[in-house]
Amino acid sequence: MIKTPYLLFLGDAPDQLAAKVAIGIRDWRPDNAVGQFRMEGCGADLGLTDMSLEEAKAAGAKTLVVGVANRGGVISKEWKKVLVTALEEGFDLASGLHNLLRDEPDLVAVAEATGQELHDVRIPEVEYPIANGKKRTGKRCLAVGTDCSVGKMYTALCMDAEMRERGLKSTFRATGQTGILITGDGVPLDAVIADFMAGSVEYLTPDNDDDHWDHIEGQGSLFHVSYSGVTMALIHGGQPDALVLAHEPTREHMRGLPEYTQPSLEELRDMALGLAKVANPACQVIGISVNTQHMSDDDAKAYLAKVEADMGLPATDPFRYGAGKLVDALEAI
Amino acid sequence: MIKTPYLLFLGDAPDQLAAKVAIGIRDWRPDNAVGQFRMEGCGADLGLTDMSLEEAKAAGAKTLVVGVANRGGVISKEWKKVLVTALEEGFDLASGLHNLLRDEPDLVAVAEATGQELHDVRIPEVEYPIANGKKRTGKRCLAVGTDCSVGKMYTALCMDAEMRERGLKSTFRATGQTGILITGDGVPLDAVIADFMAGSVEYLTPDNDDDHWDHIEGQGSLFHVSYSGVTMALIHGGQPDALVLAHEPTREHMRGLPEYTQPSLEELRDMALGLAKVANPACQVIGISVNTQHMSDDDAKAYLAKVEADMGLPATDPFRYGAGKLVDALEAI
Numbered sequence: 001m002i003k004t005p006y007l008l009f010l011g012d013a014p015d016q017l018a019a020k021v022a023i024g025i026r027d028w029r030p031d032n033a034v035g036q037f038r039m040e041g042c043g044a045d046l047g048l049t050d051m052s053l054e055e056a057k058a059a060g061a062k063t064l065v066v067g068v069a070n071r072g073g074v075i076s077k078e079w080k081k082v083l084v085t086a087l088e089e090g091f092d093l094a095s096g097l098h099n100l101l102r103d104e105p106d107l108v109a110v111a112e113a114t115g116q117e118l119h120d121v122r123i124p125e126v127e128y129p130i131a132n133g134k135k136r137t138g139k140r141c142l143a144v145g146t147d148c149s150v151g152k153m154y155t156a157l158c159m160d161a162e163m164r165e166r167g168l169k170s171t172f173r174a175t176g177q178t179g180i181l182i183t184g185d186g187v188p189l190d191a192v193i194a195d196f197m198a199g200s201v202e203y204l205t206p207d208n209d210d211d212h213w214d215h216i217e218g219q220g221s222l223f224h225v226s227y228s229g230v231t232m233a234l235i236h237g238g239q240p241d242a243l244v245l246a247h248e249p250t251r252e253h254m255r256g257l258p259e260y261t262q263p264s265l266e267e268l269r270d271m272a273l274g275l276a277k278v279a280n281p282a283c284q285v286i287g288i289s290v291n292t293q294h295m296s297d298d299d300a301k302a303y304l305a306k307v308e309a310d311m312g313l314p315a316t317d318p319f320r321y322g323a324g325k326l327v328d329a330l331e332a333i
Numbered sequence: 334m335i336k337t338p339y340l341l342f343l344g345d346a347p348d349q350l351a352a353k354v355a356i357g358i359r360d361w362r363p364d365n366a367v368g369q370f371r372m373e374g375c376g377a378d379l380g381l382t383d384m385s386l387e388e389a390k391a392a393g394a395k396t397l398v399v400g401v402a403n404r405g406g407v408i409s410k411e412w413k414k415v416l417v418t419a420l421e422e423g424f425d426l427a428s429g430l431h432n433l434l435r436d437e438p439d440l441v442a443v444a445e446a447t448g449q450e451l452h453d454v455r456i457p458e459v460e461y462p463i464a465n466g467k468k469r470t471g472k473r474c475l476a477v478g479t480d481c482s483v484g485k486m487y488t489a490l491c492m493d494a495e496m497r498e499r500g501l502k503s504t505f506r507a508t509g510q511t512g513i514l515i516t517g518d519g520v521p522l523d524a525v526i527a528d529f530m531a532g533s534v535e536y537l538t539p540d541n542d543d544d545h546w547d548h549i550e551g552q553g554s555l556f557h558v559s560y561s562g563v564t565m566a567l568i569h570g571g572q573p574d575a576l577v578l579a580h581e582p583t584r585e586h587m588r589g590l591p592e593y594t595q596p597s598l599e600e601l602r603d604m605a606l607g608l609a610k611v612a613n614p615a616c617q618v619i620g621i622s623v624n625t626q627h628m629s630d631d632d633a634k635a636y637l638a639k640v641e642a643d644m645g646l647p648a649t650d651p652f653r654y655g656a657g658k659l660v661d662a663l664e665a666i
Binding site for chain 1: 464468556565566572590593604612
């Protein structure tokens with residue numbers, strides 16, 4: 001287990017999106033985040049108190065969490081200086097980067113010398129099976145996106161929280177580093193070996209009570225060529241009963257792929273549902289989750305109303321306006 | 334490099350399909366296969382001379398190739414006895430199993446003591462990039478199947494051979510252990526980390542002459558829930574200009590998944606083409622490759638004629654009747 005509370009390391013994140021991991025921890029486990037550590041040129045700001053390592057230590061922080069994701073996930077020299085100092089000052093380190101803490105000899109040496117721990121939450125700790133496709137008991141909901149980083153995890157977390165508030169049986173199932181750091185458990189899906197991806201999702205979402213819902217954290221997008229295989233494994237390994245379409249309307253192109261435009265919600269619905277029915281013929285698209293963070297309240301509400309009319313499905317921004325509509329739709333199944 | 338020729342180890346393969354790796358080597362590099370080694374209960378027979386280790390050694394074999402694939406790929410105790418003896422008698426070992434030779438301490442110890450080599454062709458030897466989706470020069474063809482093990486690799490090998498016979502520019506691009514054992518190069522896609530799958534396919538099929546075709550070895554099926562994520566990565570990483578639909582008409586259910594039936598060729602066409610157009614809007618389905626090995630000549634020809642009429646596309650069994658029709662269709666693009 002990772003020791004809490006955390007100091008959230010934002011490094012030199014180019015923008016707010018790159019600090020997704022830290023933002024997730026702040027929003028879903030605020031008690032675990034005593035402050036943020038930012039380097040020169042950092043383009044992200046979580047609105048937490050900026051702290052030096054010393055100040056965070058005095059405030060009780062036990063672990064420095066690398067709350068920033070780069071493409072490819074490399075630990076730069078500039079980061080390294082901070083991480084080494086943190087170990088020397090008595091912090092554990094936790095990270096979800098591809099570039100593992102344990103693969104850096106200097107970090108390993110300092111951690112050993114100081115008795116501090118290195119946590120790579122990206123590393124699978126289980127030998128996952130190959131998926132067998134057998135129908136499981138219980139219900140599962142998966143958000144699929146028009147793009148990466150459009151709010152799939154938040155959708156699942158919001159729906160899970162809303163269901164538990166209503167006294168319904170629900171579990172958030174983490175498939176990425178942020179989710180794992182938030183819940184302390186899950187499958188680091190993008191680090192799983194190709195052949196075992198779908199099997200790891202079956203493992204993550206086992207048989208359950210008939211009225212229990214798993215809210216599976218989505219990854220990537222069927223329309224994002226870098227990561228679509230991971231999304232595919234979630235759809236077939238998760239055998240969802242319900243799909244939520246997740247969308248960010250102000251995106252000008254697919255994240256990281258300037259040559260690619262986003263699909264429409266109709267295209268996403270048809271593609272995702274067609275594939276989901278392979279594993280679960282009863283699967284339904286139950287609603288739409290719109291990430292309206294870059295829209296005014298008026299614009300957001302007008303957009304949601306238009307989407308509801310166009311698609312004939314409930315639409316909300318679950319983080320801004322609550323997940324009630326989506327949970328209503330699940331309860332109606 | 335793996336030393337040739339080989340003795341092909343079939344172990345206790347339950348059936349002929351399980352010996353796919355060995356069959357591929359026999360068919361495409363017959364000079365490399367001096368014989369087959371079968372254990373009690375072996376349900377596969379390649380029609381090669383059955384040899385003891387001693388006989389194969391005398392016939393010149395240098396490497397014992399594990400030419401059989403199990404679900405999960407475990408090296409059993411019974412197999413281990415043969416493999417250890419082979420090392421002691423002067424063979425190298427080569428394998429494409431998930432269960433690596435190098436992860437078996439006894440095999441490693443005996444290999445070191447005897448000076449023999451262990452080759453795990455399943456292990457990626459390159460740090461693949463994350464896919465960037467950028468359009469590449471040259472042309473690419475990918476076979477997609479209604480199921481796993483329906484003849485996608487043979488289709489690519491047949492088309493590659495036919496093109497080279499016609500003096501056209503063509504390369505077979507291996508993505509699995511058999512292909513890698515046949516060609517000595519490729520990407521062991523099912524062992525690649527999820528996030529890098531599509532990038533590894535981009536790496537495998539780089540920029541090339543405008544009139545050069547890569548024939549990419551297919552994997553899995555969009556309709557096989559265990560492996561569909563791997564297929565997805567091939568479609569988006571390979572950004573194919575041409576798709577060939579691969580089908581085995583006598584299959585009663587999806588391989589290894591008794592609860593799942595095969596899709597129709599129409600369903601496969603629509604699903605695969607829709608997804609392929611995300612990466613390459615110009616992609617076309619150019620023909621159909623039918624694996625007729627379990628059909629009489631009359632039945633096969635009647636079936637192919639019906640498929641051609643129904644689908645409006647050239648259909649052949651490229652291994653039985655030649656890949657001419659499919660290459661004609663490629664040349665017409």
